[in-house]
Amino acid sequence: MTDSTTASAPKPSSSVKLVLLGEAAVGKSSLVLRFVNNDFQPNKEPTIGAAFLTQKCQLPSRTIKFEIWDTAGQERFASLAPMYYRNAQSALVVYDITKPSSLVKAKHWVAELQRQASPGIVIALVGNKLDLCDDDSPEDDAQDGENVDGHEEEAVRKVSTAEAKAYADEESLLFYETSAKTGHNVSEVFTAIANAIPETSLKGPRGGAGGGTQAAISGGGGQDSSRVNLNARGDAGAKEGCAC
Amino acid sequence: MSTTEHSAQSSTGQRPDVGPDSNNGSPPPLADARQHDEGTLEQSKELRPPLPARPDLMERGQTAGAGSLRLSKRAARPQLQSQATTALSLADVHTADRLESGDLKSSPASRAVSRKPSFAYSLRHASTAASEVDDGASVRSDMPAAGSRLDGESMLGDLIEGASTPAFKALSAQIERADPFDGTLAEDDILSTQMQYELHDVASVDADGTNEEALLKIWKAKLKHFFILSASGKPIYSRHGDDQLISHYIGVVQTLISFYQGANDPLKGFTAGDARFVLLSKGPLNLVAVSRLGESDAQLRTQLESLYMQILSTLTLPSLERMFSYRPSTDLRRPLEGTDVLLDGLADGFTRGSPSTLLSALECLRLRKSHRRVVDETLLKVRSSNLLYGLIVAAGRLVSVVRPKKHSLHPGDLHLIFNMLFEAGSVKAGGGENWIPLCLPGFNNTGFLYMYVSFFSTSEDVHSPEAERPSSGGKDDELAIVLISANKDSFFELRQMREDLVIQLEKNGSMAVIKTAIRKGHASCADITPGTVLKHFLYKSRGNVQFTMPSFEPHFHGLVARRKLMSLYHNLHESIHSRTSHLKVQHTIAYDSTALAWETPLFELYCVASSNASRAALVQGANKVVSWIRREEERVFIIGGAVF
Ligand SMILES: Nc1nc2c(ncn2[C@@H]2O[C@H](COP(=O)(O)OP(=O)(O)OP(=O)(O)O)[C@@H](O)[C@H]2O)c(=O)[nH]1
Ligand SMILES: [Mg+2]
Numbered sequence: 001m002t003d004s005t006t007a008s009a010p011k012p013s014s015s016v017k018l019v020l021l022g023e024a025a026v027g028k029s030s031l032v033l034r035f036v037n038n039d040f041q042p043n044k045e046p047t048i049g050a051a052f053l054t055q056k057c058q059l060p061s062r063t064i065k066f067e068i069w070d071t072a073g074q075e076r077f078a079s080l081a082p083m084y085y086r087n088a089q090s091a092l093v094v095y096d097i098t099k100p101s102s103l104v105k106a107k108h109w110v111a112e113l114q115r116q117a118s119p120g121i122v123i124a125l126v127g128n129k130l131d132l133c134d135d136d137s138p139e140d141d142a143q144d145g146e147n148v149d150g151h152e153e154e155a156v157r158k159v160s161t162a163e164a165k166a167y168a169d170e171e172s173l174l175f176y177e178t179s180a181k182t183g184h185n186v187s188e189v190f191t192a193i194a195n196a197i198p199e200t201s202l203k204g205p206r207g208g209a210g211g212g213t214q215a216a217i218s219g220g221g222g223q224d225s226s227r228v229n230l231n232a233r234g235d236a237g238a239k240e241g242c243a244c
Numbered sequence: 245m246s247t248t249e250h251s252a253q254s255s256t257g258q259r260p261d262v263g264p265d266s267n268n269g270s271p272p273p274l275a276d277a278r279q280h281d282e283g284t285l286e287q288s289k290e291l292r293p294p295l296p297a298r299p300d301l302m303e304r305g306q307t308a309g310a311g312s313l314r315l316s317k318r319a320a321r322p323q324l325q326s327q328a329t330t331a332l333s334l335a336d337v338h339t340a341d342r343l344e345s346g347d348l349k350s351s352p353a354s355r356a357v358s359r360k361p362s363f364a365y366s367l368r369h370a371s372t373a374a375s376e377v378d379d380g381a382s383v384r385s386d387m388p389a390a391g392s393r394l395d396g397e398s399m400l401g402d403l404i405e406g407a408s409t410p411a412f413k414a415l416s417a418q419i420e421r422a423d424p425f426d427g428t429l430a431e432d433d434i435l436s437t438q439m440q441y442e443l444h445d446v447a448s449v450d451a452d453g454t455n456e457e458a459l460l461k462i463w464k465a466k467l468k469h470f471f472i473l474s475a476s477g478k479p480i481y482s483r484h485g486d487d488q489l490i491s492h493y494i495g496v497v498q499t500l501i502s503f504y505q506g507a508n509d510p511l512k513g514f515t516a517g518d519a520r521f522v523l524l525s526k527g528p529l530n531l532v533a534v535s536r537l538g539e540s541d542a543q544l545r546t547q548l549e550s551l552y553m554q555i556l557s558t559l560t561l562p563s564l565e566r567m568f569s570y571r572p573s574t575d576l577r578r579p580l581e582g583t584d585v586l587l588d589g590l591a592d593g594f595t596r597g598s599p600s601t602l603l604s605a606l607e608c609l610r611l612r613k614s615h616r617r618v619v620d621e622t623l624l625k626v627r628s629s630n631l632l633y634g635l636i637v638a639a640g641r642l643v644s645v646v647r648p649k650k651h652s653l654h655p656g657d658l659h660l661i662f663n664m665l666f667e668a669g670s671v672k673a674g675g676g677e678n679w680i681p682l683c684l685p686g687f688n689n690t691g692f693l694y695m696y697v698s699f700f701s702t703s704e705d706v707h708s709p710e711a712e713r714p715s716s717g718g719k720d721d722e723l724a725i726v727l728i729s730a731n732k733d734s735f736f737e738l739r740q741m742r743e744d745l746v747i748q749l750e751k752n753g754s755m756a757v758i759k760t761a762i763r764k765g766h767a768s769c770a771d772i773t774p775g776t777v778l779k780h781f782l783y784k785s786r787g788n789v790q791f792t793m794p795s796f797e798p799h800f801h802g803l804v805a806r807r808k809l810m811s812l813y814h815n816l817h818e819s820i821h822s823r824t825s826h827l828k829v830q831h832t833i834a835y836d837s838t839a840l841a842w843e844t845p846l847f848e849l850y851c852v853a854s855s856n857a858s859r860a861a862l863v864q865g866a867n868k869v870v871s872w873i874r875r876e877e878e879r880v881f882i883i884g885g886a887v888f
Contacts (some may be wrong), residue, residue, distance in 0.1 A: 083733065
């Protein structure tokens with residue numbers, strides 16, 4: 001893994017490791033696809049494992065090359081998350097503004113990052129699928145943010161801007177509402193992150209994504225029953241006499 | 245060679261003499277094949293480690309008693325212990341089960357009944373068996389000579405009695421089903437009418453249930469169903485229909501299963517109307533296949549095995565067992581979240597008809613031997629220390645493989661990988677590079693491996709990482725590099741290897757060669773066997789566990805035509821693999837197709853032509869294929885691969 005300080009760019013260039021976390025289907029991959037390819041797919045399939053992508057972001061003073069881990073939101077992959085956020089300098093924790101449970105999940109991720117990730121990590125809280133409630137003015141629904149649960153109504157906002165913003169402020173997170181579909185605020189999130197990375201942490205090459213520790217950290221409450229046992233692979237080698 | 249394998253019990257088969265051939269003194273093509281093949285085998289022994297036992301031969305060995313093919317009989321998953329092979333191993337997980345099911349069957353009669361669908365084919369296909377019983381040996385190897393000299397008549401004629409015993413007729417007559425290629429008899433051609441809607445999803449039941457009846461009708465019209473339920477009867481997976489719609493039927497299935505299990509006589513399969521039900525019990529899971537496509541029990545069971553392998557691939561066996569031992573009523577849907585897409589991919593593949601699953605073999609991209617060697621050498625050169633398996637895959641076909649000497653690759657595992665990459669679409673859709681934990685049950689069902697995947701579009705020549713992100717696009721022009729490691733932290737190491745690999749492949753011209761080969765696609769049958777009647781064929785090299793075939797186009801256009809072709813192949817396959825008849829050569833005639841299946845210890849060949857083709861012409865075509873393979877063997881198959 002190399003720090004890609006390309007000679008061609010006159011501006012100083014540094015790479016920033018970024019991880020996306022959040023409940024399944026909130027639109028993590030869609031946000032990345034919008035940021036990287038400026039594209040949107042209406043029926044995106046769930047991510048399996050994680051996807052790694054890179055994209056440059058031009059700041060006035062320097063070029064930031066994002067090295068992005070787009071993780072799978074499905075709970076069976078939750079135990080792998082530490083592998084991806086362990087060395088991350090920034091994280092995008094995504095929820096779906098039409099799904100209150102996804103904000104609960106987002107809060108879990110934020111807590112876990114604050115506990116386990118590198119101390120200086122820059123975290124942005126992102127409420128996605130803003131396009132689904134373009135008609136509502138965000139403030140109108142401020143009060144039903146909390147109490148609606150799992151309604152199958154036509155795309156209505158279920159998480160108020162005020163509520164999420166208040167939480168973000170409390171935890172000192174960057175906060176944006178986005179639409180991967182329309183592209184609204186997407187590049188803004190990444191630019192804000194790029195700007196928020198402290199200069200000091202931009203110097204010098206960084207190590208790869210992993211030390212050798214087990215993925216032993218829980219991804220949050222209530223996941224234990226569905227966690228896949230990844231430690232079993234140690235046995236694999238032994239049993240097979242695999243010397244490779 | 246195999247005269248001892250199946251002692252000749254029947255006199256129905258005529259044995260044509262093998263005489264000196266008129267072909268410039270060279271041996272006749274097919275007879276020659278035997279010698280040639282032996283030669284190949286010996287020769288290849290020098291080049292690569294010995295082959296493991298072959299599952300299908302092992303079965304045969306069991307049925308026939310002693311055989312000249314003395315292959316060691318092994319336990320359930322023979323090759324998991326470091327058996328060095330060619331690129332791929334034959335260790336499919338299916339072996340044990342098939343043996344077991346065979347052993348459990350009480351009498352030949354009951355077995356025959358349980359195999360009804362496989363006979364059904366003969367209802368309209370006047371089936372001419374070259375050797376209905378066990379005297380296939382001489383016919384097999386001599387047939388070619390006869391074919392080229394005598395137009396096949398002497399060997400293939402006069403054998404219909406075998407297939408028209410009263411019992412056989414009675415059996416066949418019970419079955420109402422459609423043939424392949426049935427363009428004219430529309431009344432009972434469920435295949436043509438239903439197949440085009442077959443893969444459409446059944447909608448969900450409304451909240452008020454008003455559409456339930458209509459949906460049930462659609463659901464029942466499906467030609468094929470797959471269900472997975474827990475031992476306690478909890479639904480885990482169904483290809484079609486949501487829980488509400490199918491709960492009643494799941495209940496019925498569960499009742500049946502537990503009734504027989506209670507009697508200590510597990511239900512393996514049954515026929516209801518025109519549908520064949522096959523059940524497979526795997527630890528805490530029961531898997532059910534329902535088919536109206538005329539597949540045999542063994543074939544359906546293979547498909548269920550594959551679904552089961554996908555579940556293991558998501559969970560690993562210990563974790564599956566642990567969940568159920570802690571809580572027998574575990575709802576597996578949550579831990580399997582997202583796996584349904586992969587199961588659907590497999591299931592639809594089986595419904596469309598998968599040559600790879602039918603033959604338990606893989607297909608490779610045709611490359612010149614020298615080109616493939618360069619690719620192999622490049623793979624070895626850039627191999628990183630944590631690599632277990634490295635694959636270059638093009639549109640579902642293997643280009644090259646690098647693997648440790650100790651570990652072969654299992655076709656079943658590769659099928660799961662290919663399904664994930666090329667059918668289910670989730671990986672490709674993610675863009676970028678991927679890091680995927682998965683268990684490869686054929687390799688080791690107890691733990692996870694980590695798979696690095698990156699796709700290339702073959703239509704552009706750019707190779708910077710930023711340009712390799714086809715966000716959409718047909719699977720036919722895509723190239724994937726798949727690097728598998730047991731170390732979950734080796735993503736960046738493998739990524740570096742990918743980078744080095746691509747640079748090297750670009751530099752030595754291999755990338756261009758591969759891309760050209762991908763773009764060319766399959767050769768047409770007319771190009772491979774010019775001047776013959778053949779419209780399509782499948783050739784499986786048993787030693788290499790690989791198969792090759794021409795393009796479906798132009799003769800088999802669209803889902804229905806392909807399914808009919810695949811159904812014909814399934815029937816041919818069953819006719820030579822069925823334990824009740826040990827055919828070596830099978831010739832079938834229908835009003836709209838003729839076909840030939842031909843098996844030797846070294847290959848299986850299935851050829852299809854239109855209905856007016858004579859046997860002689862078919863035989864000639866088969867000969868052409870065999871001699872083409874002989875010329876092309878090292879191009880169409882990966883022999884050895886890159887081993888470290
Ligand atoms: N209307 C709308 N739909 C969106 C938006 N973002 C994503 N979607 C849709 O939501 C679904 C899930 O999006 P993904 O990007 O796959 O979600 P994900 O968070 O990556 O999901 P996992 O990979 O399973 O964790 C897809 O059908 C997207 O098309 C958005 O901004 N607006
Ligand atoms: Mg995703």
